[in-house]
Amino acid sequence: MAQIVNNKKIVLKDYVKGFPKESDMILKTSDTIELKIPEGSNGVLVKNLYLSCDPYMRGRMTKTQGSYVDSFTPGSPINGYGVAKVLDSGHSNLKKGDLVWGGVGWEEYSIVTAPETLIKIEHTDVPLSYYTGILGMPGMTAYVGFYEICAPKKGEYVYISAASGAVGQLVGQFAKLSGCYVVGSAGTKEKVDLLKNKFGFDDAFNYKEEQDLVAALKRYFPEGIDIYFENVGGKMLEAVLLNMRLKGRISVCGMISQYNLEQEEGVRNLLSVITKRLTMKGFIVSDHYHLYPKYMEMVIPLIKEGTIRYIEDVAEGLENAPAALVGLFSGKNVGKQVVAVARE
Amino acid sequence: MAQIVNNKKIVLKDYVKGFPKESDMILKTSDTIELKIPEGSNGVLVKNLYLSCDPYMRGRMTKTQGSYVDSFTPGSPINGYGVAKVLDSGHSNLKKGDLVWGGVGWEEYSIVTAPETLIKIEHTDVPLSYYTGILGMPGMTAYVGFYEICAPKKGEYVYISAASGAVGQLVGQFAKLSGCYVVGSAGTKEKVDLLKNKFGFDDAFNYKEEQDLVAALKRYFPEGIDIYFENVGGKMLEAVLLNMRLKGRISVCGMISQYNLEQEEGVRNLLSVITKRLTMKGFIVSDHYHLYPKYMEMVIPLIKEGTIRYIEDVAEGLENAPAALVGLFSGKNVGKQVVAVARE
Numbered sequence: 262m263a264q265i266v267n268n269k270k271i272v273l274k275d276y277v278k279g280f281p282k283e284s285d286m287i288l289k290t291s292d293t294i295e296l297k298i299p300e301g302s303n304g305v306l307v308k309n310l311y312l313s314c315d316p317y318m319r320g321r322m323t324k325t326q327g328s329y330v331d332s333f334t335p336g337s338p339i340n341g342y343g344v345a346k347v348l349d350s351g352h353s354n355l356k357k358g359d360l361v362w363g364g365v366g367w368e369e370y371s372i373v374t375a376p377e378t379l380i381k382i383e384h385t386d387v388p389l390s391y392y393t394g395i396l397g398m399p400g401m402t403a404y405v406g407f408y409e410i411c412a413p414k415k416g417e418y419v420y421i422s423a424a425s426g427a428v429g430q431l432v433g434q435f436a437k438l439s440g441c442y443v444v445g446s447a448g449t450k451e452k453v454d455l456l457k458n459k460f461g462f463d464d465a466f467n468y469k470e471e472q473d474l475v476a477a478l479k480r481y482f483p484e485g486i487d488i489y490f491e492n493v494g495g496k497m498l499e500a501v502l503l504n505m506r507l508k509g510r511i512s513v514c515g516m517i518s519q520y521n522l523e524q525e526e527g528v529r530n531l532l533s534v535i536t537k538r539l540t541m542k543g544f545i546v547s548d549h550y551h552l553y554p555k556y557m558e559m560v561i562p563l564i565k566e567g568t569i570r571y572i573e574d575v576a577e578g579l580e581n582a583p584a585a586l587v588g589l590f591s592g593k594n595v596g597k598q599v600v601a602v603a604r605e
Numbered sequence: 606m607a608q609i610v611n612n613k614k615i616v617l618k619d620y621v622k623g624f625p626k627e628s629d630m631i632l633k634t635s636d637t638i639e640l641k642i643p644e645g646s647n648g649v650l651v652k653n654l655y656l657s658c659d660p661y662m663r664g665r666m667t668k669t670q671g672s673y674v675d676s677f678t679p680g681s682p683i684n685g686y687g688v689a690k691v692l693d694s695g696h697s698n699l700k701k702g703d704l705v706w707g708g709v710g711w712e713e714y715s716i717v718t719a720p721e722t723l724i725k726i727e728h729t730d731v732p733l734s735y736y737t738g739i740l741g742m743p744g745m746t747a748y749v750g751f752y753e754i755c756a757p758k759k760g761e762y763v764y765i766s767a768a769s770g771a772v773g774q775l776v777g778q779f780a781k782l783s784g785c786y787v788v789g790s791a792g793t794k795e796k797v798d799l800l801k802n803k804f805g806f807d808d809a810f811n812y813k814e815e816q817d818l819v820a821a822l823k824r825y826f827p828e829g830i831d832i833y834f835e836n837v838g839g840k841m842l843e844a845v846l847l848n849m850r851l852k853g854r855i856s857v858c859g860m861i862s863q864y865n866l867e868q869e870e871g872v873r874n875l876l877s878v879i880t881k882r883l884t885m886k887g888f889i890v891s892d893h894y895h896l897y898p899k900y901m902e903m904v905i906p907l908i909k910e911g912t913i914r915y916i917e918d919v920a921e922g923l924e925n926a927p928a929a930l931v932g933l934f935s936g937k938n939v940g941k942q943v944v945a946v947a948r949e
Binding site for chain 1: 664673838842843857858859860863868869870871872873874875876877878879880881882883884885886887888889892
């Protein structure tokens with residue numbers, strides 16, 4: 262008979278209104294799990310190592326109608342992207358000991374009933390936690406959102422909001438590799454310093470210190486912005502629209518400033534979309550996962566040779582996961598927010 | 606010595622705030638003109654036959670900073686698209702008696718100093734006034750904005766606001782020719798009837814009679830909207846965003862609801878751009894005039910065989926031009942608003 266162990270979980274208490282709080286989630290310690298896949302199941306039993314905290318998860322805390330991702334279920338564990346180790350497998354493509362990334366529960370052990378959604382980790386000579394970020398969904402988001410959506414050209418002016426986050430820090434570095442001029446904004450001096458000194462942005466500013474975002478952007482982009490990588494929305498988008506150049510592209514990746522509002526803010530200056538012939542294009546990374554092998558081929562060498570820098574903010578222990586997730590929405594994290602559940 | 610004649614003009618009094626009024630323009634009757642191009646000039650002297658009233662002209666009544674078109678000059682005649690007859694020419698491509706369309710002044714006779722911007726009219730077996738509309742700038746706008754920007758596919762759901770206007774009526778008919786399901790909105794019963802009975806839209810509604818635009822669009826598009834041809838902006842765009850389908854396209858042609866406001870309205874629901882992977886693309890027809898011959902090849906037979914219907918609202922006489930232009934912004938015109946200055 263297989264071993265039965267305790268399986269701690271982070272459970273969503275109820276749907277959330279406004280800013281999520283740690284107390285919207287509960288650490289449940291009473292569940293147990295048998296460390297074995299039932300006979301005949303093609304599921305996979307994994308031990309979770311790293312969990313990913315991502316802004317899109319906010320939307321799942323609300324009862325949504327027809328969104329691209331399901332709402333969480335109050336009373337059940339939160340789920341999201343993670344890195345895990347296979348303990349038992351009923352699926353022919355995965356075996357015990359394999360490392361994978363993909364959708365798992367916020368718990369110590371998960372049974373993944375759709376194991377075809379898990380991606381087997383081939384490169385293990387990089388930190389495993391990177392598969393929640395640069396080598397996982399956020400990395401693909403940066404890759405697709407910049408190269409596929411923006412079609413960057415050498416010499417173009419690129420602006421990135423929430424630029425020190427998991428996606429933004431990569432977009433900025435990709436843009437530099439493409440020969441673009443890159444400015445990012447973030448919400449603390451520490452993050453601004455990282456953008457300039459660690460990630461090699463040409464310039465960066467603290468948006469919280471700017472009274473007038475339109476004027477700030479004009480200062481940093483006297484010639485205007487060719488490409489805006491949108492992570493923020495609201496007033497930031499409004500200010501960017503006035504600073505875009507002719508035929509500019511806006512890659513609409515996220516709008517974190519709007520996720521906790523009862524009602525979205527209205528965005529002015531959309532007339533610029535006409536007068537400047539702008540393209541605003543939204544995307545969801547999961548539509549583009551067929552490009553993952555191509556992305557890995559590009560990014561793995563860049564990581565190994567140190568061309569791309571990558572910063573993570575790792576919270577230790579499942580019990581600290583709620584605070585880590587909530588912290589995203591006040592910008593507490595510096596770099597990609599990860600939760601380390603176990604190291605192996 | 607050449608004949609000297611009176612040259613009536615419509616002059617902009619001063620920059621306009623809010624809704625333009627007839628009194629913002631003056632009929633000036635005191636000017637004269639010599640009906641001859643000066644020796645050595647490569648300009649062209651034309652007699653203006655038809656003048657085009659277009660919504661984009663509102664922007665030119667304001668002192669703009671770096672727009673895609675120049676502001677009008679207070680104290681000088683308004684200018685815009687028109688159909689004219691060449692009386693004298695210093696340019697080798699045009700000769701006396703030629704008919705042309707392009708940029709002319711709101712006056713009886715104009716000297717066009719950049720005659721390369723005039724397009725010679727080859728097909729004269731259609732009403733000449735059509736070159737202010739279906740065979741001119743608005744026709745090209747409909748063609749480019751629908752085929753180039755939206756890439757329509759058979760069976761897609763198409764929504765057009767301001768649908769009975771110069772551009773909208775054509776977009777709807779192009780969409781029907783492409784095998785799309787087409788619904789338009791307009792602001793009077795008469796216009797709605799035209800959409801359904803004359804232009805062959807599948808359905809149409811009076812937006813002024815709808816308390817809840819989101820619900821109205823849901824009623825007309827239970828499956829959602831694949832293509833939105835945007836002529837209106839503001840609250841209409843806000844409602845459309847919630848009714849778009851996955852991978853929908855918004856061709857941003859105009860936002861007439863916003864042109865007379867001191868400050869643009871904020872538009873909510875832009876999160877839909879992400880969740881539904883929408884593309885919003887603005888365009889200016891003058892970037893696409895190289896497609897004009899291709900468009901003519903398509904549209905001339907459609908007009909001659911009666912496949913495409915086209916409705917104009919013709920104001921008689923230059924003195925009625927201010928009222929005609931102002932009427933655009935209250936939706937007074939039924940179909941393309943033209944001013945007939947002279948018939949030949």
